[in-house]
Amino acid sequence: MEKPYEVLFFLExxxxxxxxxxxxxxxxxxxxxxxxxxxxxxxxxxxVDLFTFWKMNATDELQERWFEQGELKFSPLSxxxxxxxxxxxxxxxTGNLPPEEVLCPICNALDxxxxx
Numbered sequence: 001m002e003k004p005y006e007v008l009f010f011l012e013x014x015x016x017x018x019x020x021x022x023x024x025x026x027x028x029x030x031x032x033x034x035x036x037x038x039x040x041x042x043x044x045x046x047x048v049d050l051f052t053f054w055k056m057n058a059t060d061e062l063q064e065r066w067f068e069q070g071e072l073k074f075s076p077l078s079x080x081x082x083x084x085x086x087x088x089x090x091x092x093x094t095g096n097l098p099p100e101e102v103l104c105p106i107c108n109a110l111d112x113x114x115x116x
Contacts, residue, residue: 003107008036009063010098011072011079011090017041017102018072018081018090021110037110038065038072040081041102048109 004025011018018040026035038051052068063079065072070083079090097103 003111005107005110007097007103008094009074010093010096011074011081012093012098012102013088013090015043016081016088016090017043017098019098019102019106021106023110023114037113038067039106039109040069041098041106043102046101046105048105050109050113 004023006022006024007019008022009018009020018038020036020038023030023035023037033053036053038053040049040051041047049069051070054066054068056066057064061075063072063074070081072081073079074090074092076094077092079092080087081090082088098106
């Protein structure tokens with residue numbers, strides 16, 4: 001069965017992936033907080049955190065997202081995520097799918113979140 005999720009943004013480094021996912025099987029009337037989710041997957045243990053979105057800003061050159069868990073800023077090539085543990089650098093791989101070892105835990109976490 002195909003999962004009802006579309007990857008919109010994908011950033012990563014050697015230890016973590018941060019991905020924005022859109023749920024594609026909801027009606028147009030669904031609220032953005034039901035349709036869109038930013039998630040972080042730690043590659044070593046496949047731990048997935050669903051971020052609590054606060055606000056965003058976007059230009060052609062810089063995307064900014066603020067979450068309860070921290071702040072994400074990225075350009076078409078690279079970016080960083082900063083939280084209470086510090087700042088990590090990321091490469092922007094938007095347009096590519098995350099590898100299965102990252103995408104599967106994310107989809108499974110979203111399935112649990114949506115009670116699927």
